[in-house]
Amino acid sequence: MALLSLNNYQFHQRLTINPPAQGVALTGRLRVPGDKSISHRALMLGAIATGETIIEGLLLGEDPRSTAHCFRAMGAQISELNSEKIIVQGRGLGQLQEPSTVLDAGNSGTTMRLMLGLLAGQRDCLFTVTGDDSLRQRPMSRVIQPLQQMGAKIWARNNGKFAPLAVQGSQLKPIHYHSPIASAQVKSCLLLAGLTTEGDTTITEPALSRDHSERMLQAFGAKLTIDSATHSVTVHGPAHLTGQRVVVPGDISSAAFWLVAASILPGSELLVENVGINPTRTGVLEVLAQMGADITPENERLVTGEPVADLRVRSSRLRGCTFGGEIIPRLIDEIPILAVAAAFAEGTTRIEDAAELRVKESDRLAAIASELGKMGAKVTEFDDGLEIQGGIPLQGAEVDSLTDHRIAMALAIAALGSGGQTILNRAEAAAISYPEFFATLGEVAQG
Ligand code: S3P
Numbered sequence: 454m455a456l457l458s459l460n461n462y463q464f465h466q467r468l469t470i471n472p473p474a475q476g477v478a479l480t481g482r483l484r485v486p487g488d489k490s491i492s493h494r495a496l497m498l499g500a501i502a503t504g505e506t507i508i509e510g511l512l513l514g515e516d517p518r519s520t521a522h523c524f525r526a527m528g529a530q531i532s533e534l535n536s537e538k539i540i541v542q543g544r545g546l547g548q549l550q551e552p553s554t555v556l557d558a559g560n561s562g563t564t565m566r567l568m569l570g571l572l573a574g575q576r577d578c579l580f581t582v583t584g585d586d587s588l589r590q591r592p593m594s595r596v597i598q599p600l601q602q603m604g605a606k607i608w609a610r611n612n613g614k615f616a617p618l619a620v621q622g623s624q625l626k627p628i629h630y631h632s633p634i635a636s637a638q639v640k641s642c643l644l645l646a647g648l649t650t651e652g653d654t655t656i657t658e659p660a661l662s663r664d665h666s667e668r669m670l671q672a673f674g675a676k677l678t679i680d681s682a683t684h685s686v687t688v689h690g691p692a693h694l695t696g697q698r699v700v701v702p703g704d705i706s707s708a709a710f711w712l713v714a715a716s717i718l719p720g721s722e723l724l725v726e727n728v729g730i731n732p733t734r735t736g737v738l739e740v741l742a743q744m745g746a747d748i749t750p751e752n753e754r755l756v757t758g759e760p761v762a763d764l765r766v767r768s769s770r771l772r773g774c775t776f777g778g779e780i781i782p783r784l785i786d787e788i789p790i791l792a793v794a795a796a797f798a799e800g801t802t803r804i805e806d807a808a809e810l811r812v813k814e815s816d817r818l819a820a821i822a823s824e825l826g827k828m829g830a831k832v833t834e835f836d837d838g839l840e841i842q843g844g845i846p847l848q849g850a851e852v853d854s855l856t857d858h859r860i861a862m863a864l865a866i867a868a869l870g871s872g873g874q875t876i877l878n879r880a881e882a883a884a885i886s887y888p889e890f891f892a893t894l895g896e897v898a899q900g
Contacts, residue, residue, distance in 0.1 A: 454471045454473075455471065456470065456471055456472065456473070456477065456895065456898055457469070457470055457471075457891060457894065457895055457898075458471075459880065459891065462878070465878060465879045465880075465881060466879065466880045466881040467876060467877070467878050467879075467880065468865065468876070468877040468880035468891065469874060469875070469876055469877075470849070470865060470868040470869065470874065470875045470876075470877065471874050472849075472868070472869050472870070472871065472872075476718065476719060476720075476870075477718055477869050477870075477898050477899065478718050478719065478720035478721045478768070478898075478899050479711070479714055479715045479718055479721040479722075479723050479897045479898055479899070480720075480721060480722055480723065480897060480899055481723065481724075481896070481897050482723065482724040482725075482726055483711065483723065483724075483725060483726070483893055483896070483897055484703055484725075484726050484727055485703040485704055485707040485708045485711070485725060485727075485728065485887070486512045486513065486514065486536070486703065486704060486707060486886075486887055486888070486889065487510040487511050487512035487513075487536065487701035487702070487703065487704060488512065488665075488701055488702055488703065488704040488705070488706075488729050488759075489512050489514065489516055489517065489563070489704055489706065489886050490563065490637070490663060490665050490704075491665050491669070491699070491701045491702070491729070491759065492508075492511045492512040492514075492516075492517040492520075492701055493516070493517055493520050493561070493563045493564060493567065494567070494641070494665055494666055494669050495508045495511065495541075495669065495699040495701060496508070496511075496517060496520045496521055496524060496531065496541065497520060497524065497567060497568070497571070497645070498669055498670065498673050498694060498697075499529070499531070499541030499543055499696060499699075500524040500527070500529035500531070500541055500543055500544060500549070501529075501543060501544065501545070501546050501547075501548075501549065501571060501648075501694060502543035502545070502546075502673055502694035502695055502696045502697070503543055503545045503546075503693070503694065503695055503696065504542075504543055504695055504696035505540060505541070505542055505543070505696045506540070506541040506543060506696040506697055506698070506699065507538060507539070507540055507541075507696075507697075507698045507699070508538070508539045508540075508541065508698075508699050508701065509537065509538050509698070509699070509700045509701065510536055510700055510701035510702065510703075511534060511535075511536055511539055511701055512536075512701065512704065512886065513534055513535070513536055513888060514884060514885055514886045514887065514888055515559060515560060515561075515884055515885045515888075516559065516560060516561040516563065516564065516885050516886060517534070518534065518559075519557065519558050519559035519560070519561045519564045520558075520561065520563075520564045520568075521534055522557065522559075523552075523556045523557070523558065523564060523568060524549075526552040526553075526554055526556060527544075527549040527550050527551075527552050527556075528544055528548075528549060528550035529541060529542070529543065529544055529549070530542035541696070543694075543696050546648055546649060546691070546692065546693065546694055547574070547575065547576070547649050549571065549572075549575050549578065550578070551577075551578035551579060551580070552580065555581045555582070555583055555617070556568070556580060556581065556582045556583070557582075557583055557584065558582065558583070558584040558588060558616075559584060559585050559588070560584065560585050560587055560588055560814060560856075560858075560885050561584070561588065561885075562588060562591055562638060562813075562814075563638055565582060565584055565588060565593065565616060566593070566595075566596045566638040566639070566641075566642050567638060567641050567642055567645060567666075568582070569582070569593070569596050569597070569600065569607070569618075569620065569642055570596070570600065570641070570642035570643060570644070570645035570646035571645050571646070572620045572622055573600045573603070573605035573606075573607065573620055573622060573623070573625060573646055574605075574622060574623070574624070574625045574646050574648070574649040574650070575622035576622050576623060576624055577622065578621075578622040579619070579620070579621055579622070580619065580620040580622070581617065581618070581619050581620075582616055582617065582618050582619075582620065583616050583617040583618075584616050586856075587814050587815065587856060587857075588616060589610075589615055589616050589617065590615065591615070591812055591813075592614060592615070592812055593609055593613075593614060593615055593616055593618065594609075594613055594614045595632075595634065595636065595638075595639050596638070596639055596642045596643075597609055597613055597618075598613075599628065599630045599632075599639070599642075599643055600625075600642070600643070600646055602628050602630065603625040603626055603627070603628050603643075603646055603650070603654070604623060604624070604625050604626050605620070605623065605625060605646070606620065606621040606622075606623050607619070607620050607621075624649075624650075625646055625647075625649065625650045626650055626651075626652070627647060627650045627651070627652040627653050627654040627655075627690065628654060628655075629654075629655040629656075629657070630643055630654075630655070630656050630657070631657045632656060632657065632658045632659070633659070634658070634659070634809065635658045635659050635660040635661065635662045635684075635781075635782040636658070636662055636782075636809070637662035637663040637664075637665070637666065637782075639656070639658075640656045640658055640662060640666065640686065641666040643656045644656065644666055644667070644670060644677075644686065644688050645666075647688040647690050648670075648675065648688060648690055648691065648692040648694070649690060649691055649692075650690040650691065651690060651691060652689075652690060653687050653688070653689055653690070654687065654688050654690060655685055655686070655687040656685065656686055657683055657684060657685040658684045658685075659684065660684060660778075660779040660781070660782050661681070661684050661733055661779070661782065661783070662733065662782040663731065663733040663734055663782070663783075664731070664733045665731065665733075665759070667679060667686055668731075668758045668759065669699070669758070670688070670692075670694075671758075672697055672699075672757070672758050673694040673695060673696075673697055674692070674693055674694050674695045675688060675689075675692040675693075675694060676688070676689040676692065677689070697757075698757065699757055700756045700757045702727060702728065702729035702756055702759050702761040703725070703726070703727045703728045703729060703761075704728075704729065704886065704887075705728050705729050705730065705731075705734050705735065705737065705738075705787075706734075706737075706786040706787060706859075706886070707886060707887045707890075708725045708728045708764060709737045709786075709787040709790050709791075710790050710862045710863070710866055710887075710890070711723055711725050711766065711897075712725065712737070712738075712741060712746070712748055712764065712766050713741070713790045713791070713793055713794045713866060714866045714869060714870075715766040715767065715768060716741065716746045716747070716748075716766060716768055716769055716771060716794065717768070717771065717793070717794060717797040717866075717870050718768055718869060718870055719768050720768060720899075721766070721767065721768040722765070722766070722767045722768070723765070723766050723897060724751075724763055724764070724765050725763065725764045725765075725766065726763045727761060727763065728761065728762060728763070728764050729759050729760070729761055730750060730753070730760050730761060730762050730764075731759055731760055732760075732783075733782075733783055734783060734784075735783065736776075736780045736781070736782075736783030736784030736787070737784045737787040737790075737791065738764075739780065739783075739784075740774065740776050740780070740784060740791060741771075741791075741794065743774045743776070744771040744772055744773070744774050744794060744795075744798055744802075745769055745770060745771050745772050745798075746766070746769055746771060746794075747766065747767040747768070747769040748764055748765070748766045749764070749765045749766075750762035750763070750764055750765075751763045751764075751765055770799065771794055771795075771797060771798035771799070771843075772798050772799045772800050772843075773795055773798045773799065773800035773801045773802040773803075773841070773843050774802055775802070775803040775804075775805065776803075776804060776805070777803075777804065777805025777806040777807070777838065778805070778806055781806050781807055781809070785807075785809060785810070786813075786859060788804060788807060788810055788817065788821075789817055789820070789821055789859045789860055789862075789863035790859070790862070790863045790866065791804070792804070792821045792825060792832070792839060792841055792863070793825070793863050793864075793866055793867045795841040795843050796825055796830040796832075796841055796843055796845070796847060796867065797843060797844075797847075797870055798843040798844065799843055799844045800843055800844065801840060801841065801842050801843065802839075802840070802841045802843060803838065803839075803840050803841075804838045804839045804840075804841075805837065805838045806837055806838065807837055807838050807839075808836060808837035808838075813857070813859075814856070814857040814858065814859070814860075814885070815855040815856065815857035815860060817857065817859070817860065818834055818835075818837075818838070818839055819834065820855050820857060820860045821839060821860070821863075822834040822839065824852040824853060824855075824860065824864055825841075825847075825864075825867060827850040827851070827852050828847040828848055828849065828850045828852065828867060828868075828871055828875070829845060829846070829847050829848045829850075830845065830847055830867075831845055846871075846872060847867060847870065847871035847872070848871055848872050848873055849868060849871045849872065849873035849874045849875035850871075850875060850876075851875070851876040851878070852864050852868075852875060852876070852877055852878070853877075853878040853879055854877065854878065854879040854880060854882040854883075855879070855882075856879055856882045857882055858882045858883050858884070858885035858886050858887065859886070860882070861877065861879070861880055861881075861882040861883045862883050862887065862890055864877055865877055865880070865883075865890075865891070865894065869894075869898070
């Protein structure tokens, strides 16, 4: 029987995963697609810079496509998307056009939240913004409120909370915002809003979130001051941005699926090439090391301002661990696959301070508990975390991605290590961040 077979079922894809009785090992080398966060930022900064931006290695997932679509609607010239080389002819800061249609951010929180920072300061233009069923339920007040403090004119559904929303662009004033959450989307939104203001806009966050915006803004010529002791960043406005060449490294959040899969499937050895290892993203490597994973970075290098390495992973016996606090923003998107690692580890794993997972593409704490639970995992759900009792063999089951890309891929990896057949419903969600995921899985899996 084939390891993977994909069928269409009621407008969705249903993936059947049949691991052979002797188990599956993953071997060989692979490349993961471009980093999602960096891809969004390269498109956006390219669109608002003066001159030409060249992007190599862009993620061709649904999310960056949403960003490209929105910025094209505002007059940015973005060549046809491909992962080799695309060219963005920037309009210059403050020069976006009023779109004649609704801006649709699709499933992408990064598109909507970062874009709002730019729209708010775009004088004399009116914008309407929406997203898919998931995005229209995700909190937008976390960016709307500080933008309103800067003078932004934004109206949103449900008393300022949710998309669809409308923005009347206006001249913004700088503020110092103390964010209650460590969110790179909030931080980046306000940095982008600060670009057009006269003076200093500062964002202080409770813990350091990913710093791709800071790195890329500086590379494009913006003047920033970063105070790492207080997790504060200041943009000195008004800025002038000049188009650059951006080489997008592979996404560590996508690599994480292979790192865990090869760790838990005996006899595996994979080389995951060209992975971004920005320290604000490598919490997953630290937790996997603590769990006893055998992962070695090779060929470390710096590529257009971002650290990159090849990661060699060999299977090993994992043990449970506890993590929370400051590391959470540095592994926020990897918690679904770390929960799978925990289910295959000896002992108990506790994940703390992760309430943010409740407002991702799905309520990821609930999704992990319910879907891994169907496979026999012992998962206890707390308001802001999970406890997973590892070492209990999982059994294949019928599970659902809940349309969340990272839940889809995490469940597929859990299914590879389980006994019997798994049916994964709405598997197509993986295309948000990793369109080739199942094809690559078929290539590296040895029955
Ligand atoms: C992202 C920041 C994170 C992350 C998301 C991408 C970004 O969200 O979960 O997938 O590109 O800035 P938060 O800022 O909401 O934590």
